[in-house]
Amino acid sequence: MKPGLPMLFTTLIALAAPQFALGENITHAKVTWKQITANVVYVNMDSPNVRVTPALAKKGTGSSESFRSMVDRLHPTAAITGTFFCTRSLQPTGDIVIEGKRMHSGCVGTALCITDDGQVQFRTLKDGRSSGWQGCRTVICAGPTLVRDGKMALAPKAEGFKDPEIFRRKPRAAVAYTSNNKLLMVTVSRPILLSDLAGLLLHLGASDAVDLDGGSSTALYYRGSMINRPTRSLTNLLVAYETPEQYAAYRSQLAPDMPTMLARSTHERASRPATALSDGALIGMFVKTPNPRLTQTPYWDVYRPFAERRSDVQTISARPE
Numbered sequence: 001m002k003p004g005l006p007m008l009f010t011t012l013i014a015l016a017a018p019q020f021a022l023g024e025n026i027t028h029a030k031v032t033w034k035q036i037t038a039n040v041v042y043v044n045m046d047s048p049n050v051r052v053t054p055a056l057a058k059k060g061t062g063s064s065e066s067f068r069s070m071v072d073r074l075h076p077t078a079a080i081t082g083t084f085f086c087t088r089s090l091q092p093t094g095d096i097v098i099e100g101k102r103m104h105s106g107c108v109g110t111a112l113c114i115t116d117d118g119q120v121q122f123r124t125l126k127d128g129r130s131s132g133w134q135g136c137r138t139v140i141c142a143g144p145t146l147v148r149d150g151k152m153a154l155a156p157k158a159e160g161f162k163d164p165e166i167f168r169r170k171p172r173a174a175v176a177y178t179s180n181n182k183l184l185m186v187t188v189s190r191p192i193l194l195s196d197l198a199g200l201l202l203h204l205g206a207s208d209a210v211d212l213d214g215g216s217s218t219a220l221y222y223r224g225s226m227i228n229r230p231t232r233s234l235t236n237l238l239v240a241y242e243t244p245e246q247y248a249a250y251r252s253q254l255a256p257d258m259p260t261m262l263a264r265s266t267h268e269r270a271s272r273p274a275t276a277l278s279d280g281a282l283i284g285m286f287v288k289t290p291n292p293r294l295t296q297t298p299y300w301d302v303y304r305p306f307a308e309r310r311s312d313v314q315t316i317s318a319r320p321e
Contacts, residue, residue, distance in 0.1 A: 025050050026077045026242050028222045033203050036192060039220055039227050040204065041078045041185040043240050045120055045177075051247040052114055052183060052240045053254060054082055054096045054103075054140045057233075060256040061104045062090050064233035067219045068226070074239055075250050080185040081173050081212055081219040082236035083109065083142040090235050094141030095125065097133050098254050108160035109143035110210050112175050112238075120177050122148070122208040125159075140238055146174060146198040147209040154194055166211075171218040171228075172197045175238060176209035184209075185238065187220040187228045212238070 025044040030037060043050060055074055057065035064085075071079055083094040083106070094106035100116070111128055113121045113136045125141055133139050144156035144166070156166055169191035176184040184204060188197065194211060201209045219237070220228040239254075241247040252258045 024242070026222075026240055028078075028227075031204070033200050036188060036190065036196060036200055038186050038188045038200060038204075039222075041080070041220065041222050041240070043078070043183040043185070045118065045181045045183050048118070049243050050240065051244070052238065053138050053251075054098055055079075055237045055239050055253070056096070056098075056103060056255045057090075057235050058253075058256070061092060061096075061235065064090050064235050066233050067221070067230050067237075070234065070237055071221050071226075073250075073253050074237075075246070076221070076239035077223060077242040077246070078185060079219070079221040079237050079239040080175065080187065081214070081217045081230060081234055082140055082238050084213045084217075085235040087232075092236055094143070095128060095133070095139055096141070096236060097136055097139035098258070099251070100137045102133060102139075103255050103257075106141055109141040110145045110159060111139050111141040112177075112210060114138035120181070120183060122177070122210065140175075140236070142175070142210045142212050144194070145210055146194065147176065147201050147206045150179075150202070150207045152195070152198045152202060154198060156194070165215070167194070169193055170215045172214040173212040173218050173220070173228075174201060174209055175212055176201045176204065176206035178205045179207045180205075183240075185220065185240070187214075187218055189218065189228060 025047040026041065028039065028041050030039055032038070043052060045052075055070065057063045057070065058073065059065075067081075083092050083096070085092045092104050092106055094109040095102060095111060096104040096106075106125075109125055111123050111125065113123050113128070113133070115121060115135050116137050122145070128139065128141065144159045144161050145153050147153060171190065172188045172192055172194075174184075174186045174197055176186060178184065184201070184206065186201065186204070188200070197211065198209070213234075216231040217234060218228050219230040219234065241250075
């Protein structure tokens with residue numbers, strides 16, 4: 001490699017990567033690739049303080065709620081539309097697990113899973129059903145799959161998606177995961193194909209990604225800004241909290257039966273004082289197992305906020321308009 005090229009390469013990455021402000025583990029940037037402009041919320045999953053979870057409409061599955069109402073009620077740092085739902089029955093099409101409890105059983109999709117120790121995984125519905133989502137505190141089964149193991153992986157019909165609307169150009173939403181442990185919430189307002197979305201996510205560094213509900217359901221919120229406003233009410237969201245205290249204050253709002261679940265959990269913990277955990281000490285829930293990548297990956301690759309290795313992706317703005 002010629003002298004000076006490593007410095008140039010590092011500079012290109014720095015220009016394309018959003019920077020996390022001091023004390024922040026969730027940030028936003030507007031990026032462009034091949035004339036496609038996307039809003040991207042980056043969630044630092046290395047932080048033990050971050051919590052990502054699905055949330056249901058106030059009255060639960062079978063009902064809907066405006067995006068504004070859900071955000072005002074839940075007070076997340078960031079939120080994006082969740083999985084698809086039937087517009088007649090208002091029932092989501094994929095499984096949803098909140099705090100380790102399956103709140104809804106769907107019929108199609110691939111799931112974003114976050115395990116009890118904070119690891120991000122993508123599992124098929126079949127795998128989840130056979131295991132009962134054991135060991136997962138968060139599951140939202142959406143799809144179709146866009147990226148798997150760093151390669152485009154589009155097979156909607158094989159995953160059970162047959163609605164022709166899936167294959168047409170439309171505004172899109174997706175959730176992706178990168179090799180340096182960042183979760184991406186991505187929306188594109190311009191109508192595009194699934195293959196366009198998959199290409200964009202690959203160039204954002206995604207190792208795995210699934211499509212979320214888009215079209216008129218496309219929604220994205222970040223720190224007080226409605227970046228994408230849906231034109232219909234929604235049944236579920238994927239939300240992110242930046243601190244244990246913030247999550248503790250609003251987790252009872254994630255689903256209608258959450259207060260009962262939390263009361264039962266509190267009672268069970270009270271019978272085991274050695275492992276008791278109150279809302280005021282939620283930090284213990286966020287401690288993760290050692291990440292093996294920390295011993296295998298150079299410091300620069302692990303702690304850089306976002307591993308953007310493609311110079312053809314440009315950051316337009318680090319602040320929502």
